[in-house]
Amino acid sequence: MTERPSAFAVDRRGFIRLAGSTAAGWLALGATPDRMRIVASLTVLPLDDELTRRSMTDSATTRLGGLIAGLRQRGWVEGVNYRFEIRSTFGGPDKFKAAVRELIDLKPDVILTGSTGETAAVMAATKTIPIVFATSNDPVGNGFVESLAHPGGNVTGFTSSTAEMGGKWLQLIREAVPDIARVGVLFNPATTPRAGRFFLDSLEQEAAASGVAVVLAPVSATADIDGAISRFSEPPKAAMIALVDSFLVVNRQTIIAATAKYRVPMIYPFHYFMDAGGLMSYGPTLEVRSADYVDLILRGTKAGDLPVQAPRKYELLINRTVANALGLTIPFTLLARADEIRE
Template identity: 40%
Template sequence: MRIFRAALIVALALGLLAAPLAVEAQEAGKKARIGVLLLPPRTGAGGTYIQALREGLGELGYVEGQNLLLEIRSAEGRPNLLPGLAAEVLSTRPDVLVTAGSEAILTLKRATSVVPIIMATVIDPVALGIAASLARPGSNLTGLAIMSVELTSKRLQLLKEAVPRLSRVAVLWNPDNPGNVLQLKEVGTASQILGLRWRGAAVRRPDELAGAFEAIVRAQSNGILAIEDSMLVSYRSRIVESVARARLPAIYAFRQFVDAGGLMSYGPNLPDSFRRAAAYVDKILKGAKPADLPIEQPTRFELVINLKTAKTLGLTIPQTLLQRADQVIE
């Protein structure tokens, strides 16, 4: 009798242990479907972001084709394609959406108030009206925020330090990007403090780049600030080439521009932001609500300087600035 009772206890214990394992096995049988909507081309920056997202998900145990399906849509640098692509990716019935940049984020937010949206990058979501606060977003959207408005003045300071004679700055921006409008206000404030005059060079589409640079040259600008925008990132090689032809020093928001031959950049590491976005995806898939997940900010900003470009421009970058750089390309 005692043997039977002991066997019964063991059987019950094993049954209790097996229950959660069976649930896990059942959940493992279902593939998580993640929708990704990006503005930059997949053959350029977009591809780098997707790879970083894959790596982040992989570190958390998600393997594409086994327990993960990625539904990726890219507007290939054309913002007008975003609404149609948003509808297309939503038709795949994703569990979670991952996106970046004000235009793509706002497009998805208008398209769904139900499917959780993870932002890999966004300019001040509270000021843009897409989150109630960083601590409690309060909607179907959370992720990582670049408080770029504050970074704009820092970039101007760095450009002035690299080019002491700087007096007239051209600002490359996209009027269709709501975040850029916020940044222009900061440009005005910072320019006044630094004793600079500035002029906006608006670029909504790549075919407007040539006209923008003609205006920059006519205005006799002696420096350029390119602020955050997914469309500008999409065409960074053309922008860097145009800056080189104008023979002007420029500072950019992201290092991808410096890798393409730009002079200097200061900002967060975007691929790392996509890697970190994977942690949000994992939490959502495990039952967390986006409204309850605080929006995080980058903890590290990179200063990257291209000395080859500086030499081409005849610039001598101060040693004090070089010592603070995270990477110097020689």
């Protein structure tokens, strides 16, 4: 929907210069290294989750599949010159700690993390193994990096949203449901950036300007979701916003089922929710750029020398069939701006 060039984006020529400054350089492209490298990854999703299974089978269309395909293009072939290890942190605190410890004990050459909590846990466990976070909304505020341009330490990666997205989500859901008097905000304080405040400031500013009341709907367990959403099915008329939150991604099916049950319109931050039957989403287009950074790190570049990169494009998705089921007529002006309309 909107192109947003990152101030810290590195073009291909820049990557070549970075690689050329390392000991291995690009001369090693396609060559078998002196030892088998280990690329490790943590996922907050269960290994049998649909998203995880798709990631391991669909090449360039998913984050992990795109990583493996991208590494192959750069001369890294799984089972030949590197080995890929993945662990799930799903299943409670003990399982989380065990998954992190298992990967650290492998002494991998680089670890990819998929959520803020995972990044924090791995950083607490190692100051030397390079870490690349696939999504982090506030890496400076979370203490992961010194700055976006110069991360320092052993960490770098990619952001997925900005604080201003809170206000943008409210604007869009109000266009779809213009007569709402209040908006509910669904999130888990333990797994969303700054316990929700990262997005709430801009959301509350937009709400004040538009005369909409903001009602927080924090949840900490799957069993809380149904009740949190049912509150917004009664007058005064309401819609909801799901914040960027790994807990909500894991429980996306439960959330979608509750919104359908109680006929509550909700906007989501990722297309994952649309795949589960959500009404609309606005968030970053999936771009698998981690292969560039993993390749450079495997060739000797320090993670802290690679700038954190922001999304280059955001997309608006709308499901018109879901809208009809909720009794909504999406305005043509909104449909015309959608990157994808699902029927």
